[in-house]
Amino acid sequence: MANLGIPSNTFQILEKYNFNFQKKFGQNFLIDTNILEGIVKGAEITKDDCVLEIGPGIGTMTQYLCENAKFVIAVEIDKNLIPILNDTLSEYSNKVIINEDVLKLDINELTNKYNDGKPIKVVANLPYYITTPIIMGLFESHVPLDSITVMVQKEVADRMKVGPGTKDYGALSLAVQFYSRPDILMIVSANCFVPRPNVDSAVIKLTLHKEMPVTVKNEALMFTLIRAAFNQRRKTMVNALTNAGINNVTKENVLSALEKMNLPATIRGEALTLAEFATLSDYLS
Ligand code: SAM
Numbered sequence: 001m002a003n004l005g006i007p008s009n010t011f012q013i014l015e016k017y018n019f020n021f022q023k024k025f026g027q028n029f030l031i032d033t034n035i036l037e038g039i040v041k042g043a044e045i046t047k048d049d050c051v052l053e054i055g056p057g058i059g060t061m062t063q064y065l066c067e068n069a070k071f072v073i074a075v076e077i078d079k080n081l082i083p084i085l086n087d088t089l090s091e092y093s094n095k096v097i098i099n100e101d102v103l104k105l106d107i108n109e110l111t112n113k114y115n116d117g118k119p120i121k122v123v124a125n126l127p128y129y130i131t132t133p134i135i136m137g138l139f140e141s142h143v144p145l146d147s148i149t150v151m152v153q154k155e156v157a158d159r160m161k162v163g164p165g166t167k168d169y170g171a172l173s174l175a176v177q178f179y180s181r182p183d184i185l186m187i188v189s190a191n192c193f194v195p196r197p198n199v200d201s202a203v204i205k206l207t208l209h210k211e212m213p214v215t216v217k218n219e220a221l222m223f224t225l226i227r228a229a230f231n232q233r234r235k236t237m238v239n240a241l242t243n244a245g246i247n248n249v250t251k252e253n254v255l256s257a258l259e260k261m262n263l264p265a266t267i268r269g270e271a272l273t274l275a276e277f278a279t280l281s282d283y284l285s
Contacts (some may be wrong), residue, residue, distance in 0.1 A: 001088050004060040005033035010194065013058055017084050021195060025078050026127030029057045030151075032192035039203055040064045042185040043123045043149035050115035054102045054124040054134060057081060059088035065123060066092035073114055075102045103133055107143045119144040119208075125151040128197070132156075132172055135206075139179045140223075148180070148206040157184050157202035164271050170230045174274050175223065178214070180206035214278040222281035225249075229269025229277075237269050237280075249284055257283035 002009040010031050013019075021027045030036055039061065045051060045068040056062040056074040058081060065072045072095040076085065085097050096114065098105070111120050122145065126134060131152050138145060152160075159168045160176040161184065176182050188201040216222045228244035229237055237258070242251045255265055257280050263272075272280070 001063070001091060003033065004058060004063060004088060005031065005036045007031040007194070010058065010060065013084060013088060017080075019058070019080065019084065022078060022080075024129075026055075026129045027057065027078070028125075028193040028195060028197045030060050030125055030192060031194050032188075035186070035188055035192050035203075036061055036064050038186055039123065039125075039149060039151070040068055042203060042205055043121055043147065045069050045121065045123070049146075050111070050118070050120045052107065052110070052120050052122045052124075054122065055127050056085060056097070057125070059085045061123065061125060062089055062095065063092075066095050069121075070094065071114055072096075073098065073110055073120075075100055075105060077101045103130065103137060107138065108141060111144055115144075117144060119146045121146050122148040122150065124149075128153050128156075128199070135172075136175055139175060145208050147208060149185070149203065150206075151188065151201050151203050154187060154200040154202040157182075157204040160204060160206070164273055169270055170233070171223075171226050174226050174277065176206060177274055178212070180208050182206050214275045216278040217282050218285040221246075221285050222277055225281055225284070226269070226277055229272070233268065233270055235268070236266050237272070238265060240269060253284055254280075 004010050010029060047070050049069045050071045051065050051069045053062055053065055053072055053074045056076050062072060062074050074095060075098045079099055082099050089095055111117055159172050160182045162168045162173050183205045185203040185205055188203060190196045224246055225241060228246060229240050232240040238251060238254045241249050241254050258265055260283060261279055
């Protein structure tokens with residue numbers, strides 16, 4: 001099958017199947033071979049790797065992944081794309097195409113089935129409307145992962161990288177940095193997609209930590225505190241946390257923890273580092 005990264009080949013397939021783009025599924029297909037090669041190279045895919053691709057579309061990146069990986073699990077929600085994928089990927093036997101909503105799938109079960117539970121690599125040009133639930137879902141369900149290399153909205157890539165004291169700092173930054181090291185690999189112009197999205201994009205690689213940068217007694221509590229702090233980010237930590245109605249988190253407990261940490265009682269969540277959220281969580285657990 002011809003390389004779909006070449007625009008004329010993509011247009012030919014779209015025409016052959018009379019394909020209608022579905023906006024609700026965030027369908028913007030890549031049509032730039034340099035970007036596709038850059039993603040596969042940046043993700044460091046080898047013949048030892050099992051790759052999960054979320055949203056293969058018509059199979060453009062899947063072709064590159066099948067060429068370079070041991071095995072590819074491609075999960076696509078749009079049933080209209082399945083006959084197209086069966087056609088464009090027909091020459092590859094090292095893949096499975098699953099017609100499902102990735103948010104409803106048990107990815108741990110998939111890694112057990114297709115990679116004996118060993119760490120997989122996630123590579124995707126993500127549907128932007130569900131970037132955060134996809135990334136958080138992979139981390140929070142403790143899927144065995146080496147890395148996640150994904151195309152996201154540029155603004156979201158920036159949010160994953162920033163530290164305290166900036167307006168983009170939030171629950172996503174802290175979760176990403178707790179589990180992984182984020183590196184922006186490239187900025188991608190809207191011209192590299194069909195149809196053209198209204199936003200700039202970036203490819204970000206999240207390399208899972210081998211050793212956690214901070215330790216915390218109760219990870220779930222720490223993320224509950226983080227979410228509560230940023231849900232009301234203009235409020236002080238004390239007010240945001242006590243308003244959230246978290247078990248055993250009272251005004252007195254929070255004030256006492258902040259005092260032990262030498263932090264002012266008026267501090268806001270956006271000023272705390274990941275290590276400080278971990279310490280706070282340990283005091284409150
Ligand atoms: N990988 C293709 C490419 O780069 O050309 C398509 C990328 S497009 C930005 C996102 C893809 O994700 C679409 O094919 C869309 O149908 C699919 N998708 C959207 N929501 C999904 C979901 N919940 N589960 C699985 N796939 C989804």
